[in-house]
Structures are given as C-alpha cells and as structure tokens.
Amino acid sequence: MKKRFKDQYTADLSQRIIDAEIQPDEGILHSILSMFRANKAALLGLILILLILLMSVFAPVIARYDPNALDLTSMRKAPSWEHWFGTDDMGRDVFARVVYGSRTSLMIGFVPSLISLVLGTVLGLMAGYLGKVADELIMRLADVVLAFPSLLLAMVVMYTLGASLLNMFIALSIINWAGTARVVRAQTLSLKEKEFMEAARSMGVSRFKIVFRHILPNCLPNLIVLFTLDIPGAIMWESSMSFLGVGDPNAASWGLMVSQGKGYAYMCPWLILAPGIAILITVMAFNFLGDGLRDAIDPYMKT
Amino acid sequence: MSNILEIRNLVVSFASDGLKDRAVAVNGVDIDIPAGKTVSLVGESGCGKSVTSLSVMGLLADNGRVDSGEAIFGGKDLLKLPDKQLREIRGNRISMIFQEPMTSLNPVLTVGRQVDEALRLHSGLDKAAARKRTIEIFEKVGIPEPERRYGCYPHQLSGGLRQRVMIGMAMVLQPDLLIADEPTTALDVSIEAQILRLMRDLQKDSGMSILMITHNLGVVAEICDWVYVMYAGEVVEKADVFTLFRACAHPYTRGLMASLPRMTPKGQRLYNIMGTVPNLRAMPVGCRFSPRCEFATERCRSEKPPLTDLGDRHLCRCFDPRMGGDAT
C-alpha cells in the first residue's frame, strides 16, 4: 500500500514544487550534463568512445607498422616490446590491425545505424501520423522483419547480394529499421493526442509542418538514445557474421580478425583476445553512454 | 477539547537533482486536529499542504525528509515511530483518500476484494464475514447495487463510485482520523456535492476527525470547522470557519477570498493577487507574502511576522492584520 500511495505523490509533488519555482534556463543539455556528473559509467563510456574515435583518426600515428605488411619471418609471435599484441599467421602486427580495424568497426557501427535510423524514422512517422493503410502496411512489414531471426535474415541478404562492406550495411540496416520504426510510431501516436497538436491544427498549420516541427523534434531525444544503442548492436552483428564467415573478407574489421584467429585460439590466444577485447570495450562504451542518455532524457520527456 | 493529532513545528525539505541545498517545503507548521472535527488545510499549489499530511503519514517521496517537529497521535510521535508501528496506525486508525482514486486502487483486483483485504488484514474476519461487511460498507457509502459492484474492477466504475469505494476502504476500520487530500477535485459538481455530504454524514455517525486538504474555499465552507491557510510552506492564518469567511485578516487570505468569481458582476475586474508564489529556494526574508502584498512595508520585507492571536484562537501571521479595510 505504502508504495502505491507514494508513487501517486512523488509525481505530483515534484510537479508542484517545480511549478512554484522560476525556472533557470536549463534544458535537456543541462540534464545530460548533470547525468554525466552523476553517472560515472556513462562518463566512462563517453571517454572511451572519444578515445576510440581518436584512435581511428590517428591510426597511422599510433600504429608503428602497416597493418597489411606481411612479414613471413615473424609469424604468430607472442606479444613483446616489438609487437605489443603479437603478430598473426602472416606476420602482420596485431596491434596495428586492431588500431586500423577500429576504422572499419566504427564505420560498421555508424553507417547502418544511421541508415536504419533515417529509414525507421520516416516509416514510423508515416505509420503513426497517416495511420490506416500506411500504418497497416508498414507495421506488418516490420512484424515480418522482427519475426525473422535477425542473424539469419542478415546472412540471407549477404549470401544473396554477395560479401561486401556495402552489402553488410544493407543487411544490417534491414534488420535494424523495424525497431526504430516501432518506437517512432508509438511516440507519434501519443504525440498526436497531445493538445499542442490540436492547437497547431486549429491555427491552420499544415500536416507537413506539424510532422517536422512538432512530432520529429519531440522524437529526437529518443532517437539519439536509439542510435547510440544501435551502434554496438551493429558492431556485434558484424562480428558474429564475420566470425561465421559471411562478412566482407577484405574489410579488416575486428570481427574478421577474431574469425581469422579462431584456428589458433589455443596456440596464439592474442589473435582473438586483442580484437575480442576491442569489441567488448567499444560495445560496452556505447551501451553505457546510451543507458545514461536514456536515463537523462526519460524524466525530461515526461514534462 | 482534546486534540486527536497535534503537529508541532514541522519542517520538511526536499532534495533535487543537481542542487546542493534542499528546498524547504514546510517550514515550522503547527496544526491541531480536535476530536470529531473537520480541519482544513487550504492553499494553492506548492504551499506545502499535501507535504504536511504526507510527512505525518510517513509517505514522503524518497527525496523528502522531515527535518524536525513532532506529530502526536494517541500519545505517540508519529514522526519517530518505527515503520512497522506506523503502518499499523496508518491502516487502522488513520486512513487516507486521494484526489484520483484510480491510481490508488489496484487495477487488476475487484474493488470488493481490495476492501476485503484491507478489512481482513487488520480485523481477522474470515472470508465470508469480510465480504458481508464490505457489502454493508458499500451500501453505507452510497454505492448502488453493492453486491454487483463488489465484483467490479476499478475501471468499470465511474469517478464518483471509485471515490466512494476509496472512502469505503478508508472507513472499514473505523479510523479516528481521515486525511482527505483534494478528494473531490477530480469530480463533477453534482458528484462532489454527494461526496461532501457523504463525508459529513459518516463523520456524524462515527465521530472521526477529518483533515481536509483542498484549494477550494467552497469545499472548506461546506464541511470544515477549523481552517489553516497555508502560504509558501507556512501557516499564515488559522480560524474557525465562520470567523474566517466573515472576517479573515491576513492579506493573502483576503486576496484569495476576493479573487473568487462568485458574485462579481460581469465587466468588473476580479481582485487578483499579483505575481506568483516564491521559489522554495529563494524565499524572501521577512514575511514570505510581502513581495505580493499590496500593504507591505519596510518592516514586512526585513522582519518575519510571528503567528499572533487576534482573539478566539484566530491566528494571523501579519504585523498589521486587516490593514486597508475589509476585502470581502
């Protein structure tokens, strides 16, 4: 009983007390900043992501070796001062490959997430705002995509289109848009019921403007969170697919490195440990950041 | 006359994210609730009226804290009781009803079952007896066809019926004190009148006390005996209801009364209190109402007026009550 009474009142009270105050100029940015102050994991995530970004940008400076330079005289060397993460079966420096691999992996994280974000948002807005036939069509399509095991679907796409980086983007976009579309549709539906939508219509604002001036900006914070959480998802999918041998054999991603190193897992564990840990850290960093952003945005969205 | 609940010097504060100092929502409030009487806490949003009752019940939100004060109920200080004993009192001797009954009722249980459970938890009646008693109570709180309604889920009832169920649930254990927090605010006028009448009748029968928290002066006039007017976390005026409506003294109370559009003819301006309630973190020194008070002097702005007795236990926190003639 106590809990329920409290729940009713916590919401109510904070509302009232806020109402009595003359609010300083603070917005979602402030809420995000104070989240970083309180949520150390999110801050760590942010720092790690920045470091990884720096690493991919300054890869040539950081790595002392060319990641593709074969050196048949030193194959499968254990980590040493010379080769920090050892070398692989063709004598390539693993550290350099991990550093350069961040470029591919980040691209694989960002590009399909961005595509599926745009695609999902547009379709979600259409389904939610237009309703009726458009809604049925788009949402049933989303159901089909979501009903398929994602990995299988992505692999089918890769097999059909051929293994290349571009096709990897397409495959990952196809499995990811449906989730975004669902979220955007749900939010559009709830926003549609808000009085300010009615106000806009009563003033004669066009439908197009209502969608782009009112609905989209209100979805944006959630989209940022979704995007942040989609990135590690895409990196993971790509790693799994590369590991299973359906990735682009020429794109030197971390997933591919693990896959190529799996034959020597016992003999030369650094071959899978180095890229594996890189994946782990990247994915964790994005997840920490995404969770923190979600916490920061959630209460803000209620008011 | 004995008091069933005495609140002394209650101070409650809230923490909020990112800010170091706590916002003091209730600042040194004294309230007496005489046995068998209805006492009203009246004031606008954020004045601390709900916080006062919630802190007495130990139901403050997690960021709230009672900083000092006591609330003596049956010889015990509610603010210092261990949780278990407080819960015992809360279910048994003090009951509470809220503005929106829907959020206080469990949506997946029938209303009959919920009242039943409250009853059995505290009285030890068996299932059949509890059911019989619940239906009796439903009848008493004016629920038509109580036996059919016993098996209804909350969403199947109208707002008025849900509030009746809440009152029934509050009444099953014959509490000594009923705390009603804006119980009729969400209801239509015709239903509001019914609920107020029901509360009056129940009080007459059972002799319980009622603490009525409301912003509606009409409701206050309708059922209360004593009135505490709160502003910015403090009691600014206390009087019996007849005195208050005949001769309220504090400029804030008078402003409130005068801003009611009850009899003002069309075209004439309503009196309005200028400005808005002060920020809890930036309370004015001196009288908290002084920035909005049209009679405020230098003294009001620098020195805090005490709650003084104007006679007949009519208290007022103002250096110069009734200044500027009668407002009403």
Add this chain to the structure above:
Amino acid sequence: MTELLRAERLVKEFPVKGGVVHAVSDVSFAVQKGETLGLVGESGCGKSTLGKLVLDLIPPTSGKVYFNGQDLSQFKGEKLRTLRRGMQMIFQDPYASLDPRMSVGRIIMEPLNAHHIGDSRAERKAMVQALMEQVGLRPEFYARYPHQFSGGQRQRIGIARALALNPELVICDEPVSALDVSIQAQILNLLSDLQKQRSLTYLFISHDLNVVRYLSDRVMVMFLGQLCEMAPTEALYTAPRHPYTRFLLEAVPQPDPTRRDEERALLTGEVSSPVNPPSGCQFRLRCPYADAACAAEHPALNEVAPGHFCACHHPLTGT
C-alpha cells in the same frame, strides 16, 4: 447585434465497442458579435466536442457551422484555412497545449508563419513581442522554453498564440480550470480586458459555474450531448427553468459557511454514459419530475421567457 457564429443541428457520434457515443446530439445555437456565450456542463456532456466541432477540428456527423454567414462545409483547403483564421482556441491544459521543444517566440509565431503574415522574420518577431506584452509576458522571454514558466504564465502564452491571427471569435476550452485561484483571477481579468480591447467574441466552455457566470452574457447548459437550457446569465442563475440547471447550481459548494446547513436538493445517481443514452429526455433517469411523457419524447428547446430557452416537459416556474 450581428450574428458571428451559428451552429445548426450539430451532431457528433463516435462509434465505440458496444454502441455509439452520442457526444453531441442535435445542438443549435448562435453567438452574437462581441458577446460571451458560456457553455457549462459536467464531464462527458459533450461541451469540449462541441467546441471542436465549431472550430472544424473534428468533422460533424451532420449539421452545419456558419461563421460570418458562411457555411464552413462549403469550403476546402486554402479557402477554409483563411476563413478559419477568424476563429481560434485557448486550450485547457497549459502544459500539454504548448510544444515543449519550441521556444515561446516560435510557439506564438507559428500561426503567423502558417498564414504568411508579416514580411520578414524581424517583423514577425516584433509582432510576437507586442503580443507577449499584451498578455502580460515579458518580451525578453522570447527565447525561453515552456517548461521554464508557471501554469499561469503558460496559459498567457496560449492566449497570445490564439490572438496572433487577430481572430474575431475565441473558443476558450476550460482555460482556467488547471490554475490556482489567484492565478485564475489574473487570467480571467486578462480575458475580459482583451475582449474589451479587441472587441472579441468568446465561446467560453467550463465546468465551473462561478467562472462562467462572471464572464458570460448568456449561458448554455449541456447534458449528455444536448442543450437543456440557454438564457441570459442572470436569468439562468437566479431563475433556472430546467431541473438539471437548478440541481447543478445547488450543488456548487459556496464559499459561505453560514449557508451550509440549508436544505439543498442534490442530484442522486451517477453521470449517465453517453453510450446508448436513454430514450426521450436524457435527464429523466436522474430527474425527480420525470414521467411517461419524458420517456416517450425528447423535449424541444422552447422559449419560456424572452431569450430564455429550456428543453423540458415540466419546466420549473421562474421565481
């Protein structure tokens, strides 16, 4: 006086599970230029729906709305938008009716943009700031966001937005019911000042009988989608002819404790559902005067005194 708005036999029905909601059934009325027509009723009586029908925010099931003598249903697209500029709405909830992601300036400017008013952004900005000043907001707050304002201030923003297109008719849908008493008085004064300054016409929808009395020249009472009484304000409040109006007036808790022990007739029963309402007079199930005639036939809205209309088979005598 000239007629600004006329609603003719408006009907709105919503299909729901297990029946049809008769939100508005056969309502006709007219609003004269410069007057305030109050519309009162309890929740679910259809008063908000009626407001939206008038504004053409939702299409009527049948019936017509004439604004300045023109039948709105005859117009489409750009023409309709231009015609509708003359009618604006102030909403109930000052929190939900403002887009939280838009600055105050943009909120008030939105209607100006939509109708391409003002030659430049600077000119529109000046117009917005003038509006802000008129409704009692400091123009410096132009770039602030709604969440920084209190409920009363937000309602002022909503009012400024409604006035931006310089409408003739403003539909106020419960504009003060979410506000505290002292703030409510500020907003009511503002509405009445603006009416004088801009010779506005109001359709003022509220459940609060005291507020409606203060602001209105004439008042309509609705019950379950139908008009039961329409009269000049004082006549309606001092000598109601429909039993429902009388019950409503008696039920309002008055801020006068000396009157609380007066015997008052209270309505019994619950607010009935507008899904499949009863036959004949919709109020008969709660009416002590109901008889066979009330069940058989719906009473027409008759003129019982000059300008005083009542839909009842057994109207109360005017006292």
